Amino acid sequence: MTSSAVKATIKSIQTLKVDPVVHPSLVVQGSSGTHDHSNFLIVKVILSSGIEGIGEVSGTLGWSGEDSGTAEHAIRTVLMPILIGQPISPVENLLSKVEIALAASPFTKAGVATALWDAYARSLDITMADALGGAIRTEVPIKFSLSGDKARIKHVYEAAIKMGFGAFKLKIGKDPVDDGDRFAYARQLVGKDTFLGTDANTGYRRSEARHAVSLMREHNPAFLEQPVAAGDLQGMHELKELGIPVVADESVFTLDNLVAVLRAEAADVISIYVGKSGGPSRAVEMGRIADAFGLDSVIGSNGECGVGAAAQLQVACAMPGLSMRFPSDIIGEYYYTAGIIETPLNSDGRVVHLPDAPGLGVVLKPELNAKFK
Ligand SMILES: [Mg+2]
Incomplete structure (x- = not known):
């Protein structure tokens, strides 16, 4: 006992x-x-x-x-x-x-x-970070996603800049030629020294991914996230050889998936979600294993609300090997017209800070508390 x-x-x-x-x-x-x-x-x-x-x-x-x-x-x-x-x-x-x-x-x-x-x-x-082994850090660098046509990219960029964001990724993966053009536009918009990666969400065949890289390369993409199908680890490995860091997102849900990516040397960075991995302690474990193999991790997002974003942050602060070079996707309630927590996470758009309060460190709005069943 x-x-x-x-x-x-x-x-x-x-x-x-x-x-x-x-x-x-x-x-x-x-x-x-x-x-x-x-x-x-x-x-x-x-x-x-x-x-x-x-x-x-x-x-x-x-x-x-x-x-x-x-x-x-x-x-x-x-x-x-x-x-x-x-x-x-x-x-x-x-x-x-x-x-x-x-x-x-x-x-x-x-x-x-x-x-x-x-x-x-x-x-x-x-704090939950302490319960998960301790807060290795208390602030986490973050980025914002740009997507759509050029007018849309500009619109979202301007909204993100107003919120203080200074690092970005562009959604690609539909058409290499159009993506090359949009990436060149986004690079010009954000400036040559601003962090700007790409996320294809599995959208390319291998040949399309190579074509897109050839078009985007001169505009210095910071990373290539999930360029090809989740299961195409050989394709990811071959693209990694082109010299732009490859981020595995859809390829890695479970620990088995992570081991397969490590064996195939299919990525430089792993995008870990609290959701994909099945919870905070599983996510921290996966970061620890990626770290042991010399890979960076970032915390990825599925558009979490305030409670989910707080969990992302607690995990990010407790996770060995979380990248400081590749910003994470802890945006939280910025996305939504109405939030669910009383006080949003403390962020200036560049970094988000771990709250002092116990547990997740956030409190639901009282009007929601009455509605649970
Ligand atoms: Mg992604």
């Missing part, structure tokens, strides 16, 4: 669907679709001690086949029965039960895992 400073058990789990609308100025148009609203689920874990933890299922049907509807169904049908009544500590035991009860569904697991870690950390009056 182990002893723990946290004796509380899980009394109940509640959920709330949120459907935030992306600010019209900031809508992201990628090669796999347009993200103009979200259907996310906020998960609340209530302990016998009265302490509560929150998490966000930031899933989209196009990414992992998950949204607020699938997540709510999975949580009510299989996760509530195995979690309610269980001790909150050790959290890893609860995550093992979740892993057995529910196949795939990484963003759903991540929302639940975030709420469990939040409740645990709040019980100990420490």
